Amino acid sequence: xxxxxxxxxxxxxxxxxxxxxxxxxxxxxxxxxxxxxxxxxxxxxxxxxxxxxxxxxxxxxxxxxxxxxxxxxxxxxxxxxxxxxxxxxxxxxxxxxxxxxxxxxxxxxxxxxxxxxxxxxxxxxxxxxxxxxxxxxxxxxxxxxxxxxxxxxxxxxxxxxxxxxxxxxxxxxxxxxxxxxxxxxxxxxxxxxxxxxxxxxxxxxxxxxxxxxxxxxxxxxxxxxxxxxxxxxxxxxxxxxxxxxxxxxxxxxxxxxxxxxxxxxxxxxxxxxxxxxxxxxxxxxxxxxxxxxxxxxxxxxxxxxxxxxxxxxxxxxxxxxxxxxxxxxxxxxxxxxxxxxxxxxxxxxxxxxxxxxxxxxxxxxxxxxxxxxxxxxxxxxxxxxxxxxxxxxxxxxxxxxxxxxxxxxxxxxxxxxxxxxxxxxxxxxxxxxxxxxxxxxxxxxxxxxxxxxxxxxxxxxxxxxxxxxxxxxxxxxxxxxxxxxxxxxxxxxxxxxxxxxxxxxxxxxxxxxxxxxxxxxxxxxxxxxxxxxxxxxxxxxxxxxxxxxxxxxxxxxxxxxxxxxxxxx
Amino acid sequence: xxxxxxxxxxxxxxxxxxxxxxxxxxxxxxxxxxxxxxxxxxxxxxxxxxxxxxxxxxxxxxxxxxxxxxxxxxxxxxxxxxxxxxxxxxxxxxxxxxxxxxxxxxxxxxxxxxxxxxxxxxxxxxxxxxxxxxxxxxxxxxxxxxxxxxxxxxxxxxxxxxxxxxxxxxxxxxxxxxxxxxxxxxxxxxxxxxxxxxxxxxxxxxxxxxxxxxxxxxxxxxxxxxxxxxxxxxxxxxxxxxxxxxxxxxxxxxxxxxxxxxxxxxxxxxxxxxxxxxxxxxxxxxxxxxxxxxxxxxxxxxxxxxxxxxxxxxxxxxxxxxxxxxxxxxxxxxxxxxxxxxxxxxxxxxxxxxxxxxxxxxxxxxxxx
Numbered sequence: 048x049x050x051x052x053x054x055x056x057x058x059x060x061x062x063x064x065x066x067x068x069x070x071x072x073x074x075x076x077x078x079x080x081x082x083x084x085x086x087x088x089x090x091x092x093x094x095x096x097x098x099x100x101x102x103x104x105x106x107x108x109x110x111x112x113x114x115x116x117x118x119x120x121x122x123x124x125x126x127x128x129x130x131x132x133x134x135x136x137x138x139x140x141x142x143x144x145x146x147x148x149x150x151x152x153x154x155x156x157x158x159x160x161x162x163x164x165x166x167x168x169x170x171x172x173x174x175x176x177x178x179x180x181x182x183x184x185x186x187x188x189x190x191x192x193x194x195x196x197x198x199x200x201x202x203x204x205x206x207x208x209x210x211x212x213x214x215x216x217x218x219x220x221x222x223x224x225x226x227x228x229x230x231x232x233x234x235x236x237x238x239x240x241x242x243x244x245x246x247x248x249x250x251x252x253x254x255x256x257x258x259x260x261x262x263x264x265x266x267x268x269x270x271x272x273x274x275x276x277x278x279x280x281x282x283x284x285x286x287x288x289x290x291x292x293x294x295x296x297x298x299x300x301x302x303x304x305x306x307x308x309x310x311x312x313x314x315x316x317x318x319x320x321x322x323x324x325x326x327x328x329x330x331x332x333x334x335x336x337x338x339x340x341x342x343x344x345x346x347x348x349x350x351x352x353x354x355x356x357x358x359x360x361x362x363x364x365x366x367x368x369x370x371x372x373x374x375x376x377x378x379x380x381x382x383x384x385x386x387x388x389x390x391x392x393x394x395x396x397x398x399x400x401x402x403x404x405x406x407x408x409x410x411x412x413x414x415x416x417x418x419x420x421x422x423x424x425x426x427x428x429x430x431x432x433x434x435x436x437x438x439x440x441x442x443x444x445x446x447x448x449x450x451x452x453x454x455x456x457x458x459x460x461x462x463x464x465x466x467x468x469x470x471x472x473x474x475x476x477x478x479x480x481x482x483x484x485x486x487x488x489x490x491x492x493x494x495x496x497x498x499x500x501x502x503x504x505x506x507x508x509x510x511x512x513x514x515x516x517x518x519x520x521x522x523x524x525x526x527x528x529x530x531x532x533x534x535x536x537x538x539x540x541x542x543x544x545x546x547x548x549x550x551x552x553x554x555x556x557x558x559x560x561x562x563x564x565x566x567x568x569x570x571x572x573x574x575x576x577x578x579x580x581x582x583x584x585x586x587x588x589x590x591x592x593x594x595x596x597x598x599x600x601x602x603x604x605x606x607x608x609x610x611x612x613x614x615x616x
Numbered sequence: 617x618x619x620x621x622x623x624x625x626x627x628x629x630x631x632x633x634x635x636x637x638x639x640x641x642x643x644x645x646x647x648x649x650x651x652x653x654x655x656x657x658x659x660x661x662x663x664x665x666x667x668x669x670x671x672x673x674x675x676x677x678x679x680x681x682x683x684x685x686x687x688x689x690x691x692x693x694x695x696x697x698x699x700x701x702x703x704x705x706x707x708x709x710x711x712x713x714x715x716x717x718x719x720x721x722x723x724x725x726x727x728x729x730x731x732x733x734x735x736x737x738x739x740x741x742x743x744x745x746x747x748x749x750x751x752x753x754x755x756x757x758x759x760x761x762x763x764x765x766x767x768x769x770x771x772x773x774x775x776x777x778x779x780x781x782x783x784x785x786x787x788x789x790x791x792x793x794x795x796x797x798x799x800x801x802x803x804x805x806x807x808x809x810x811x812x813x814x815x816x817x818x819x820x821x822x823x824x825x826x827x828x829x830x831x832x833x834x835x836x837x838x839x840x841x842x843x844x845x846x847x848x849x850x851x852x853x854x855x856x857x858x859x860x861x862x863x864x865x866x867x868x869x870x871x872x873x874x875x876x877x878x879x880x881x882x883x884x885x886x887x888x889x890x891x892x893x894x895x896x897x898x899x900x901x902x903x904x905x906x907x908x909x910x911x912x913x914x915x916x917x918x919x920x921x922x923x924x925x926x927x928x929x930x931x932x933x934x935x936x937x938x939x940x941x942x943x944x945x946x947x948x949x950x951x952x953x954x955x956x957x958x959x960x961x962x963x964x965x966x967x968x969x970x971x972x973x974x975x976x977x978x979x980x981x982x983x984x985x
Binding site: 183184186216217220259261264268491492493519520523526527530531534535595596597598 | 620622623624626629630633634637638641643645706708726775777778793817819868905906908922923944945947962
């Protein structure tokens with residue numbers, strides 16, 4: 048079969064304008080070869096007509112045709128195209144005289160899979176590339192986005208996670224692969240009829256590309272993600288050194304509060320167990336809805352009581368629910384696998400009364416089958432308290448194909464934070480333990496803290512016991528406050544420092560609740576007022592209330608920038 | 617809602633994450649089964665009052681529950697059929713006043729208002745669900761009075777934690793946060809009687825219609841029986857405590873049995889059973905966590921609290937059974953005439969349990985904002 052090759056040199060396109068912009072240039076990495084090849088796929092990266100815009104971000108790529116193959120190695124599916132694009136992204140701050148380079152991205156094209164892969168230039172073995180994961184929702188870069196690749200290789204291909212360059216969906220959109228013809232027009236030269244159609248398709252695709260501002264979007268996302276990542280690393284660093292992370296803004300109450308408790312420890316629990324995301328089929332794993340968030344609140348302190356209770360036949364289901372209208376039968380085992388991973392991952396976070404649990408660290412893909420069964424057995428003793436967690440399933444029957452939210456957890460970090468407070472001379476310290484889960488999408492997806500209170504058990508200050516349900520409502524209120532309500536109080540500049548705010552707010556709430564404990568609640572504050580002025584004496588008491596509502600929330604009222612327990616004070 | 621580089625809207629994405637979280641942190645405080653015209657219906661529609669102030673109705677029969685045919689159930693995220701934004705701040709209680717065509721739905725909440733809604737209007741509203749909320753005006757709106765303090769200062773409007781209905785007398789009783797209970801006349805929207813005597817805010821209230829009395833449970837650790845007409849406190853029920861200092865002492869829930877002669881008070885981690893005729897405490901049941909809601913089912917007592925369990929006891933205090941329920945802390949347990957239980961609480965979860973103990977349906981209330 049005849050083969051044609053052609054390539055054009057890529058020219059480094061300069062950005063017009065005085066500001067720092069992304070500069071694109073590509074290098075030619077290999078010479079063409081005249082080997083014979085039957086499978087010849089090419090693609091074109093089309094030109095992006097430079098657009099003048101206010102923020103002066105521009106980028107250009109030239110169209111180029113890419114030579115087909117490399118005769119030496121044809122078997123590998125990861126065979127990449129000789130030409131690559133390297134993109135330097137700079138800070139877009141106007142005032143800097145010299146562009147500060149943020150990150151360099153490297154794009155390459157994999158021939159057989161017909162996808163564009165992106166990675167961070169100069170990164171180590173995949174550690175840094177994870178910053179690009181989930182740049183847009185549900186885009187971990189492990190799935191082959193293109194239909195053709197899936198069709199040609201069947202469902203059994205699993206994208207190798209160890210490769211630093213991943214086929215993110217946005218990369219495909221950026222390079223225009225979604226509207227470019229699958230096969231190079233060079234090959235189809237014989238068919239003159241279709242060539243006009245394809246050209247028009249390409250042109251309209253280009254217009255779409257421009258309209259949707261794909262380039263700008265990608266650049267903006269990458270910039271904000273990298274900056275957020277840097278800020279996060281800074282905060283984590285401070286926490287590692289057991290220093291209260293610094294807050295830049297003083298306009299929130301907890302910024303001014305001097306913590307009475309102390310930052311006892313901050314430790315990494317390890318990456319949360321990756322939910323298995325095999326590349327079976329095009330449908331995403333169904334079922335696990337976003338209640339991985341919901342289940343943060345799971346408390347399993349009933350574990351010790353479980354054994355004693357009479358259970359009716361209406362037990363909550365075990366971890367393997369029967370799926371009814373699952374649209375893909377072969378997704379079924381995948382779902383179970385992911386349930387277990389999830390449940391186990393969550394078992395790490397739910398509080399246990401000291402029973403040991405395994406830290407599941409999985410980096411590789413989990414295959415469905417026997418693994419799942421084994422894990423089910425070994426986890427049976429943790430089953431009962433976790434039964435409630437198994438409820439977090441979306442009804443496949445009632446909703447249409449929903450994306451499994453398992454991608455959210457991908458590459459998330461988990462930490463454990465402990466705050467302590469001295470309660471008196473002879474009494475030990477009270478500990479507040481928080482499991483902090485930070486997702487890769489920080490700060491768009493704020494970290495989730497799940498807290499737990501440990502009181503020193505009487506007699507021996509080295510042993511701690513769980514607070515039990517007496518503090519349940521308070522802990523829940525604290526979590527709601529820290530994970531949700533304070534986020535609304537933060538301005539958009541503060542977004543990258545959400546973690547710091549959460550830690551400070553948690554410390555403040557802990558202090559307040561402990562203040563209440565140290566003063567016995569019988570000493571209910573009431574203010575009596577006696578007026579001995581000109582009018583006849585009035586006396587009245589204004590009862591200050593500490594609790595409110597059916598859930599007996601402890602009231603914290605904000606008085607300007609300070610928080611006072613109870614209302615009114 | 618799939619977003620990618622082609623249609624990226626960062627604000628919208630961030631908001632969607634926050635909204636998602638919001639619905640996880642909501643609490644359903646009370647549920648009520650909607651009246652049905654059939655003589656022995658299966659539960660069809662359930663109304664939930666939750667911590668975002670909304671009163672929403674969900675049609676559980678449409679969730680495809682199978683009675684007892686499968687052990688498994690899935691967690692649905694259910695959108696309400698209709699809802700009203702009833703209160704600012706949490707809505708604590710919801711009760712149906714009158715069955716039949718003109719039934720009214722009363723709700724009370726943290727803002728101190730008791731609002732009555734025409735159930736038919738709510739059900740048949742033509743407005744699409746996402747625009748609902750403020751589309752319906754309450755037909756009745758009662759506000760708690762504010763107390764005058766020194767120098768004419770007005771106290772904040774006290775909240776209403778619970779309401780009780782007396783259809784015969786045309787009254788609504790409210791347990792308010794200013795330590796008083798109020799009796800409102802539905803026709804005239806005026807206060808008929810104030811019941812003063814408690815020293816701390818009221819948690820719950822029930823009507824003992826056969827004796828023209830009401831019973832209130834308060835944060836001060838006592839339950840009181842009041843005569844409706846005269847407003848006088850007939851009896852103070854003070855559950856004994858073992859350890860005065862450590863226990864939470866508040867009567868968070870009171871319940872009467874069908875014959876109006878037995879009273880169950882939930883206080884802290886204990887349930888006290890009183891025989892009102894004899895006037896004495898018969899038994900005390902200890903639980904592992906605070907009790908939030910209790911009711912009588914024949915001569916059995918069902919209690920829920922700050923743990924994911926629904927417990928059944930007999931009158932002597934012997935535990936009969938415990939079933940897991942989904943909400944980690946349940947604030948409301950409700951019995952339908954068919955024997956079905958609905959348990960609701962944290963996480964916006966409502967768990968519907970059959971009389972045999974199997975979980976018919978479990979859903980997470982999706983709050984439409």
